[in-house]
Amino acid sequence: MDAKQYLKKTSAEVDGPIKSYIPDEEPMRLIEASRQYPYAGGKRMRPAIVLAACGAVGGDKSKAMPLAVAIEYIHNFTLIHDDVMDGDDMRRGMKTIHVAYDEPTAILAGDALFAKAFQIIADLDIPADAMREVLRYVTKAVWDLARGQEMDVCNEHQLVSEEVYTETILLKTSVLFAAAAAGGALCGGADAKTVEAINKFALDMGLGFQMYDDYLGIAGDSSKTGKSVGNDLRKGKCTLMVTYTLEHLKDEKKLAKFKSVLGNMDATEDEVREGMEIMKEIGAIDYNKKAAEDKIASAKSYLDILPESEDKEFMLSLADYAINREV
Template sequence: MDLKKDISSRADIFNEELDHFLKGGCPKNLYDATRHLPVAGGKRLRPVLSMLTCEAVSGKHTLVMPFALAVEIIHNFTLVHDDIMDKSSLRRGMTTVHIEYGEPTAIIAGDLLFAKAFEALGQYPEKIKSFRRLYNHLTQSVVEVCEGQQLDMNFEKRFVVRESEYLKMIKMKTSALFRIACEGGVLIGGASEEVQRGLRDYGTSLGLAFQIRDDYLDMSSNSETLGKDIGNDIRNGKKTIIAVHSLTHATGKDKRILTDVFGKATASADDVQKVYRVFDHVGSIDYAKQKAEEYSIQAKKALDVLDDSSAKQILVELADYAMTREK
């Protein structure tokens, strides 16, 4: 199987739906800002997960499209606001919404995306069996994302954060949307409770592996490859799995470098590199790779509830991709 082709073929179908759904609107500058990030592309993993999980239990993905739109639009709403909070200037290889259109318009554009997500979900008739459950679970996931984001910001003010606290935070901030993307797909596809539980577990573990790999890429790649700012996590004092491990294991000179540089908004590129070298020396980078692999294995194990199919095989390969991707 060709994972890239399997994902892109579904992403192409989804992108047509997304482009059509977000067309038009007045004031023009607001709707241009609203479309700026969603139509710029992205991996589309969340809507593709909804499509694949629905396929895995029903053989088709057409029923899941309004839900897939809702999940992806919510994801983009969180990114617009995250970029403002993190003072990021680059996302998906383009200027961020608040840089391009100004912070006030970017805030409103994020709010509008949130509203449009539930407008997309409203395409389902309320009488369908799973609508109320779908609506409630999606709403709860957004609550978790918001709570996780606040924890992330709270952690920036603390020098030491426990690994258990970090994992709780990313389970809310990142895994919640992976989980609901998978759960919604099988729910709409008519799966049993056992399959729904299995795919919830898959989405949670996949999201954890994905975020931990993201932590690694943010310090090992470059802005051209990732399409976003590099080094901001160090300057903002972001408690990634790598930082959490280093801050609790570093000693001597390594500890002094972290104390002097980590969380320093004016840290130079050389200072950032010094912190990266500490992460490597302490063994935190290898630790992150190990944790991503553990969650990838857990995700694949959770798929045992599914019958064999091409969709299931793609989901297995996605779990491997989550811990090996380069951007």
């Protein structure tokens, strides 16, 4: 089963549970707001990682199902709050919560999902010591997510180093993947060494995933990604391609040209094309792609500790998928 098939299967399995933990309660307005994102579907990558990690260590996946739901709620809580912060109006073809309801309700719906996730973790049907470890991973992830989001706010319209870039995507993307993976393994009864390996797998996979996402934004096929190619340059989005170019480009004229495009929403199509050509020439685009591939190779190596299984196979194929996709 390849990654896409596995995700589809998991998605069908988790949809029911995802809809079972938020009961009808007053005020229904808040309940409905908090249900909107998790009920709307999506790839369910994080729940799939929770379940696969549990299965890959020989655990009973039904023990990990509530955690799969909790992690998805946490992911959705961050999306709701991010949408408020970014002032985004639409997500997944629907109005965002602060638009469909109002801003207070959006903030509260996020808080409520957050609380519900930890209620679910408290009730996990696993030994209390293992639950405590799950809680440690997940709370650290949420703490880090907030740091990563604030870094993103601070980085905006700033040129940061490769180090700061990597730290930001680690916090914004990887830590929740990692909590999902480690938590799933803990639900499956894994020992500390295995949990740690699976955690590291997910951290690196998250980095590779995000780096490749950036790469697609520049080198991808816009008819498939749905993003207008090069728009990330106009928005001044910090990526490895940008940090590499700024660090290695010695031709002053080209550097000035590149900087004049970066973060310039008024840049013309031609100017954007020129900026992209500059990145290509200096090798920044290849560098970014290679960095993503290296992270994925590193991620996969951590799974050597696991015996062969369909679940391990999925985790490996998910990592491959991260750098072999068009969308």
